[in-house]
Amino acid sequence: MTIPVGVEAPVPAGPSRRRLGSTWLILLLAVAYFVIPLGASFFYTIDNRATHSIDLDAYAKIPAAVGFVDALRRSLTLAVLTVVGALAVTLPAMLVVTLRWPRLRPVIEGLSLIPLVIPPIALVVGVRDVLGLGPNQLAGTPLGDALVSSQDLDLPWVLVIVYIVLALPFVYRAFDAGLRAIEVRTLVDAARGLGASWPAVVFRVLLPNLRSAALGASFLTIALVLGEFTIASILSFDTLPTWLVEISGENAQESVAVSVASLLFAWLLLLAVSLADRRRRSPRRAS
Amino acid sequence: MTASTQRRVTVSGSARAGGEGVVLRGLRRVFGDVVALDNLDLTLAPGELVALLGPSGCGKTTALRVLAGFETPDAGSVLVNGADVTADPPNKRGMGMVFQAFSLFPNLTVLDNVGFGLRVRGVSAALRRTRALELLELVGLLDTANRYPHQISGGQQQRVALARALAIEPRVLLLDEPLSALDAQVRTQLRDEIRRVQQRLHITTLFVTHDQSEALSIADRVGVMRSGRLEQIATPDDLYHRPATAFVAEFVGTMNRLPGVLLDASTVEVLGVRRPTLTEGATGDAVTVLVRPEAVTVTADPNGPALVVVRTFHGAMTRLSVRLPTGDEVLADLPSPAAAGLTPGSTATVSLVESPVLLA
Numbered sequence: 001m002t003i004p005v006g007v008e009a010p011v012p013a014g015p016s017r018r019r020l021g022s023t024w025l026i027l028l029l030a031v032a033y034f035v036i037p038l039g040a041s042f043f044y045t046i047d048n049r050a051t052h053s054i055d056l057d058a059y060a061k062i063p064a065a066v067g068f069v070d071a072l073r074r075s076l077t078l079a080v081l082t083v084v085g086a087l088a089v090t091l092p093a094m095l096v097v098t099l100r101w102p103r104l105r106p107v108i109e110g111l112s113l114i115p116l117v118i119p120p121i122a123l124v125v126g127v128r129d130v131l132g133l134g135p136n137q138l139a140g141t142p143l144g145d146a147l148v149s150s151q152d153l154d155l156p157w158v159l160v161i162v163y164i165v166l167a168l169p170f171v172y173r174a175f176d177a178g179l180r181a182i183e184v185r186t187l188v189d190a191a192r193g194l195g196a197s198w199p200a201v202v203f204r205v206l207l208p209n210l211r212s213a214a215l216g217a218s219f220l221t222i223a224l225v226l227g228e229f230t231i232a233s234i235l236s237f238d239t240l241p242t243w244l245v246e247i248s249g250e251n252a253q254e255s256v257a258v259s260v261a262s263l264l265f266a267w268l269l270l271l272a273v274s275l276a277d278r279r280r281r282s283p284r285r286a287s
Numbered sequence: 288m289t290a291s292t293q294r295r296v297t298v299s300g301s302a303r304a305g306g307e308g309v310v311l312r313g314l315r316r317v318f319g320d321v322v323a324l325d326n327l328d329l330t331l332a333p334g335e336l337v338a339l340l341g342p343s344g345c346g347k348t349t350a351l352r353v354l355a356g357f358e359t360p361d362a363g364s365v366l367v368n369g370a371d372v373t374a375d376p377p378n379k380r381g382m383g384m385v386f387q388a389f390s391l392f393p394n395l396t397v398l399d400n401v402g403f404g405l406r407v408r409g410v411s412a413a414l415r416r417t418r419a420l421e422l423l424e425l426v427g428l429l430d431t432a433n434r435y436p437h438q439i440s441g442g443q444q445q446r447v448a449l450a451r452a453l454a455i456e457p458r459v460l461l462l463d464e465p466l467s468a469l470d471a472q473v474r475t476q477l478r479d480e481i482r483r484v485q486q487r488l489h490i491t492t493l494f495v496t497h498d499q500s501e502a503l504s505i506a507d508r509v510g511v512m513r514s515g516r517l518e519q520i521a522t523p524d525d526l527y528h529r530p531a532t533a534f535v536a537e538f539v540g541t542m543n544r545l546p547g548v549l550l551d552a553s554t555v556e557v558l559g560v561r562r563p564t565l566t567e568g569a570t571g572d573a574v575t576v577l578v579r580p581e582a583v584t585v586t587a588d589p590n591g592p593a594l595v596v597v598r599t600f601h602g603a604m605t606r607l608s609v610r611l612p613t614g615d616e617v618l619a620d621l622p623s624p625a626a627a628g629l630t631p632g633s634t635a636t637v638s639l640v641e642s643p644v645l646l647a
Contacts (some may be wrong), residue, residue, distance in 0.1 A: 183388050189357055190390040190448075192377040194404035194455060204407070208394040 038263070045257040058257035065254060071243035077155060078239065079225040082163040083218045089164060090171045091214070095206065098184050112172035115165050120230045127162055128235065156237045163225050170220040178213025215273040223266050306334035306491035307368040307458045309354065314363035316349050316515075323349040324360065325515035331459070334489040336482070337520070338502035341512035342538070347495045348463055350512070354493060355461050356380045367458055378407075383452030387464040389444045391436035397423065397447050398432040404455035415454075422450035425484060442473035449481065453488065460485065460492040466501060478505055499539050503527065511535045529565070533647045536577050543583065543617045544647060547576035555646065558583075558611075560639055566646040575647035583619035584638045585609055587628045591636040595629050605629075609637055 045058045062068060090112075097104045115123070134147030150157040187209070191201045207214070229241035240262065248255035309331040316324040323346045331337050339347040352358040354365055356377030364373045372380055383404075391400045399406075401419035410418075423429045426446040431439050439447070445465050452460060462481065466474040482505050485492050496502050502509045503523040510520035511534070519531040530536035547557035549572055555564050557576040585593070585607055596616065597608035605626035607619045617637060621629070629635060 182393065183390065186386050186388045186390045187392060189355075189377070190384070190386060190451075191392070191403070191407075192357070193355055193380075193382055193384045193461075194407065194451070195378045195381070196403075196407045197378060200407050204403075205392055205394075209392070211394075 038260070041256050041260055045253055045260055058253045059261065061254055062258055062261065065247065065251075065258075067238065067243050067246075068258070071238050071240045074155070074238065075226055075240035078159055078163065079222045081157075081160045082167060082225050083221045085160060085164045086167045086171045086221050087214060087217065090168065090175060090217075091210070094172070094175050094179060095184075095202070098179055099188060109172065109176070112168045114168075116169050120166070120228075121234070123162065123165070124231045124234045127158065127231070131158060131235075151235075153237065156235070158235070159232060159237060159239070162231055163221075163228065166228070166231075167217075167221040167224055170224065171217040174213045174217035174220065175210065178210045178216075181213075182209050211276075212273075215276055219266075219269050219273050222269060226262055226266065306489050308333045308366075309459055309491060309493070310364075310366040311350065311354065312364050312366065314350065314353055314360045314365075316346075316353060316358060316360050322515050324353070324363075327363070327512075327515060327517060329510060329517060329520070331491050331493060333491055335507045336485050336492040336494060336505065338494040338496060338506035338509045339512055340496060340499055340502040340509055340539070341518075343497065345512040346515040347497075347512050349515075351461050351463055351493055351495045354459070355382050355384055381455065381458045382461055383455055383457030383459075384461040384463065385445065385448045385452050385465040387467055389436070389441060389468065390448055391444055391451070393436055395435075396432065397428065397434050397436070397439065400436070400447055401451045401454050403451060408455070418454055419450070422454050423447070425453070426450045426480065440473075442469050442477055445469065445477060446480065449484065453484070453490075457490065460490050462492065462494040464496050467496070467498070474501075481505065503539070509539075511538055513538075530645060533566075533577060533645060536645050537647075541580050541618060543578045543580065545576045545578055545615065545617060546613065547574050547644075547646075548572055549574045549646075555644060557644065558617075558637055558639055562639060562641075563643045564646055565643045577645040577647055578617075578639060580606065580618040580620040582640045582642060582644075583609075583617055584640060585619045585621060585626075585629060586636045586638075588634060588636040591634040593635045593637045595631050595633050595635055598626065598629065598631055609635060611637065 046054050046056060048055050048057055093108065097108050131147055131151060134144045134151070138144030138147060147158075150161070184206070187205050188201055191205045196204065226240060228239070229245065232239040233242050233245070240258075244255050244258055247258075309329075311327055311329040314324045314327040315322070321344075323344075325346070327346070327350055329337070329339075329350065339350060341347045349358060353360050356372070356375060356379075360373065364371050366372070367380070391397075392403065395403065398416065398419050401422055402410075402415035405415035405418060420429065420432065423432055426449055428439075428443055428446055428450070431443060431447070436444055436447070445468075448465070465481070466477055469477065478501055481494075494502070494506060503526070506523060508520055509523055509526050511518045511526065513534055519526060519535045521529070521531075526535065526539050530539060536542055545557050547555045549555050549564075550561065552567075553563055554561055555574060555576055556562075557578070562576075585595070592612045594610045595607055596610050599606045599608075600623065603623060604620050605623045607621065607626060607629055608616050609619060610616050619637070
């Protein structure tokens, strides 16, 4: 077919155009689903009914709110310790399974899914019973002392341990994807053949190539810890989520402001992960 | 890093003069019910390139991995330059290896990849940069030094892997099907390049492949493996023209299986002609004769009993598939000018050149 000069070629009509339209519609619905509640929350936090104006007073008051700094500090500390613990437990186990006992991979995968199957309420009941042994049946023993000290209100180590278990499915998934994306066996053999010791293999070859997976796992773990309410509440520890619930009865606007701020914090973390990964993939000068 | 290592890496582009001899003695390796190596004996002379050829699962890669130290043999020993290294871990053996899969470290530039082995040996940054650049020049990739593995082609990645393996001045170079993931043209180029570099550095090399043309074209000697054992090891010419067994004959190159009649212990009649046999101790009347396509002659003959079925042009040579009166089909390689009149559907006479034949 010849198209006369100056006349635009016909745009394909029909199915492809309709498909494009439906794609946009689905995208808009998805955006609306997420943005409308968040927008409403944000608007609620900036709508100052006392002065009939729009301002950020609710956010400005957050740092001065009673118990906020302590709860935030505790939650962030718990998040950092949980990330370190979860990575320290999961990564070596997965490397050993990948390199030495690949047949155990389904077993490890199954184990990692258990925290998703057991409801947190069931988990915490068991944890509470075990913790109760410390001052009772195990009183005066090293294990009893450890159980008691793990319930320190300022830094409840027991929450770190429970959160590590809760984070396992996410950390496992992130590292599993990372390990599948690289030829682990070949890279290890190549490094060993070139004279690298096992520590050199892990720190110079494997970890740098699993950085994205580690960042992703860390982000998911932090998000989990900053949002976990059930276990902390039942075990009577003050964390950011329990503080949020507590304050919502007294000052709902401030409570929502903290929620929006913590959501923003999580987004910033995700952005940081994404940027760090992008920087790794972009060329740099060789040493 | 020892003084001797420091001295070695400063010698521009040199490998150990004369290479080092390798002896694999009585190697046995079993994986569950599978015997991967069954009393394997293999010797590589200093500076020699030996190719191990064989079908999948024959044990060739296991042999290479045992030599590299990635597998521990159940029995037998590995000697390098006369010293027993069987118990040494891979990072203490000083072997350079190029893998089938692309094995460059994704987080490092090409230059850092090549310098990796020197880095873990504690060589200074300046020295390893100099050495890495020398080797990149050797494999013709100096301009890719600052790129990452994902920014270069598969062929370039394997050349970098070769440079990386050579950077540590290995005692032995191990090549585990390094060309199999590449397209045909790049494969040929890199194959020739590997041979050029190996000969220039005179480095003892074990090359594992399942591609017979690759093995025959690159190696000083080719070892054909079957079920964990060496079936035959010989020069490419000997292997092709004087195969020791029917398995080798059929695995290396193309082979016709033709019905024949054994006239006496050393003479067989096939395609109506009598030929001496290479196989000793053959018995029975009806035998299967193994004949290379280039040993078959086809002559256009309007009254001939054979029928040309397929004709495939390969440049200088043309391959014909000819159906015999018995219904068997025989492949024949003829110089293209001689095959000009032999088109599919034409009749012809088929015979054999004057040379001994092998019995299956």
